[in-house]
Amino acid sequence: MDIAIIGGGAAAVGLLDALATHLPDAPGAVGAAGGIGTLTVFEPSPHLWRGRPYGPDLAAVLVNTPPALMSVRAGDRDHFAAWLGQRDADHVDHLLGQPLVPRALYGEYLVHCAEKAVAALGEQGHPVRVVRERVREVVVRPDARLVLRTDEGREYAADRVALCVGGGTPPDPYGLAGAAGFTADPYPLADSLDAIAASDDVTVLGSGLTAVDVVVALAARGYQGRISLLSRGGVLPYVWQRPTGRRPTHVTVERVAELRDTRGHLALTDLAGLLRAEMAEAGEDFDALAAHLRATRTDDPVERLRQQLAEVGDARIGRRVLQETAHSVGPYAWRLLREPDRAWLRRHLRTAASVVSPMVPVNASVLLRLADSGQLTVSSGVRAVESANGRFRIRDADGERTASALVNAVNAAPQAVPAGARHLVDSLTHAGLATPHPAGGVVPTDPRLHVVGDLAGGGPFLTSSIAGVAAQAARVAGVLGR
Known part of the structure; x- marks a missing residue:
C-alpha cells in the first residue's frame, strides 16, 4: 500500500511521527495488501517540514503557546520540551514562567522530528521519499488506483492519500493586491518589513496573533513611526496566564x-x-x-x-x-x-x-508599552480601505485618515482552502474523493482519502492548534496502519 502525503508542514510531520511510533517493525506486517510500502511527501516550498509559520524569521517572532501544547507527538506533552532541553533557559518568558522560543527554532524541532521519523520508517521497511513539487490534481485510474499529477506534469500512483496542506492564506478583503506599500502576507517578517521605511505610518489590518507578531517585529527592529491595528471589532487576543499544572476533571x-x-x-x-x-x-x-x-x-x-x-x-x-x-x-x-x-x-x-488563542505575556508587554507611549493605537469599525495617490485611505469608526504602509494580518477563516490548493481540492471533488463542507474545508467521501489539519471539514469553528493537528495525525496513522 503506497501512501502519498500532500504537504510537508506540521501536519505531515505529526503523521510521519505517528506512523513511525506505532507501526510494527516488520515490513509488510500491516495493511491489507502487503502492508505499507513507500510513503511519498509532496512539498514545493523551500522550507520543508516547517510550513508557512515556522520558517527562518526574526528572533522576536515567537511561538505563541507554552511547550506542553506544542508537542507534535499526540499524547506526549513533554516531547517538545525534551527536545528543547537546556536551551529553554535562553527563552524564558519570566511573566509566564515558561520558555517561549522563536518560531524558527520551533521549525528546527519539526525538522528534527520529521527526519527522525523518516529514518525510523526506512529502518522498518517503509521508505519515505520527498518530491519537491506541488500536487495539482488527483484522479482515479481505470484500475482504481489514485494518480497524483504535479505542476511539472509528472504523475505518481498511490493507494492512499493524506491531505496535509495546512491552513488558508491571508484573504485580501479590500482588493489591495499589487498596490504599492501593501504587504499581502507578512511572513516571514524578516523579509516583509524591509519595505517599510522608518518614517512610514503603518496600519496593520487585523488585531489577532498575526497582527501582534507584526507589531512586536516592528518594535524589535527599532521602528519609531506610528502603528495602528485596524479591525472590525478592535479585539486583541487575551494574554496567557501562568500554567498551574491543574488538569480539568469535569470538562473532559x-x-x-x-x-x-x-x-x-x-x-x-x-x-x-x-x-x-x-x-x-x-x-x-x-x-x-x-x-x-x-x-x-x-x-x-x-x-x-x-x-x-x-x-x-x-x-x-x-x-x-x-x-x-x-x-x-x-x-x-x-x-x-x-x-x-x-x-x-x-x-x-x-x-x-x-x-x-491568547498572546504570550512578553508580547503583551511590548504592545502595552507602545500603546502607553502613544506609538500604537487600536482602532475598530473599519468600513473601507482604498489605495489612492501612493497612500491608503482608511475609514473606520473614528473617521477618515491615511497611511503610507499597510500590512495584511487578516487571518484566514478556519477550514479555508489555501490559494495554492484550490485546484487540488476541486480535483478531489470532481473525482468523487471528497465533498466541500458547508462550513468550510473538505470531507472525504472515499476511504482512500484522509485529511489532517485545518482543512478537515466539519471540524471546530476555531483554527486547529498543534495539539489538535497531532491528535488528528495519530488517528489517521491508526487507520493507515491497520
Whole structure:
C-alpha cells in the first residue's frame, strides 16, 4: 500500500511521527495488501517540514503557546520540551514562567522530528521519499488506483492519500493586491518589513496573533513611526496566564461522552454546566467569568490588555480551563453539538478566538508599552480601505485618515482552502474523493482519502492548534496502519 502525503508542514510531520511510533517493525506486517510500502511527501516550498509559520524569521517572532501544547507527538506533552532541553533557559518568558522560543527554532524541532521519523520508517521497511513539487490534481485510474499529477506534469500512483496542506492564506478583503506599500502576507517578517521605511505610518489590518507578531517585529527592529491595528471589532487576543499544572476533571472527553450517551445529544448548556462544575470545585464564580467574556467586544482593548497582564499569575482557573479544553475536548464536542449551538458559537468567533488563542505575556508587554507611549493605537469599525495617490485611505469608526504602509494580518477563516490548493481540492471533488463542507474545508467521501489539519471539514469553528493537528495525525496513522 503506497501512501502519498500532500504537504510537508506540521501536519505531515505529526503523521510521519505517528506512523513511525506505532507501526510494527516488520515490513509488510500491516495493511491489507502487503502492508505499507513507500510513503511519498509532496512539498514545493523551500522550507520543508516547517510550513508557512515556522520558517527562518526574526528572533522576536515567537511561538505563541507554552511547550506542553506544542508537542507534535499526540499524547506526549513533554516531547517538545525534551527536545528543547537546556536551551529553554535562553527563552524564558519570566511573566509566564515558561520558555517561549522563536518560531524558527520551533521549525528546527519539526525538522528534527520529521527526519527522525523518516529514518525510523526506512529502518522498518517503509521508505519515505520527498518530491519537491506541488500536487495539482488527483484522479482515479481505470484500475482504481489514485494518480497524483504535479505542476511539472509528472504523475505518481498511490493507494492512499493524506491531505496535509495546512491552513488558508491571508484573504485580501479590500482588493489591495499589487498596490504599492501593501504587504499581502507578512511572513516571514524578516523579509516583509524591509519595505517599510522608518518614517512610514503603518496600519496593520487585523488585531489577532498575526497582527501582534507584526507589531512586536516592528518594535524589535527599532521602528519609531506610528502603528495602528485596524479591525472590525478592535479585539486583541487575551494574554496567557501562568500554567498551574491543574488538569480539568469535569470538562473532559469522558464526561462529554457520558452526557451524550445519557441524553442522546449534547447542548452548549451541557458544556457550560461542566465548566460551572469545574469552577465551583475551585471556589470560583462561573457567572463572573461569563460576564467578563461578554464584555470582550465592548471594553477598551488597551485597558483590558493592562488588566490581563496584571493577572498573568492570578490563581483563578476559569480562563485556563477554557484555553486548554477548547483544543483538547472541543474537537470532539463540536461534532456532537446541535447546529443552533454551532451557529451561536460561530457568531462569537472573534471573542472565542481571542480567549482560546491568547498572546504570550512578553508580547503583551511590548504592545502595552507602545500603546502607553502613544506609538500604537487600536482602532475598530473599519468600513473601507482604498489605495489612492501612493497612500491608503482608511475609514473606520473614528473617521477618515491615511497611511503610507499597510500590512495584511487578516487571518484566514478556519477550514479555508489555501490559494495554492484550490485546484487540488476541486480535483478531489470532481473525482468523487471528497465533498466541500458547508462550513468550510473538505470531507472525504472515499476511504482512500484522509485529511489532517485545518482543512478537515466539519471540524471546530476555531483554527486547529498543534495539539489538535497531532491528535488528528495519530488517528489517521491508526487507520493507515491497520
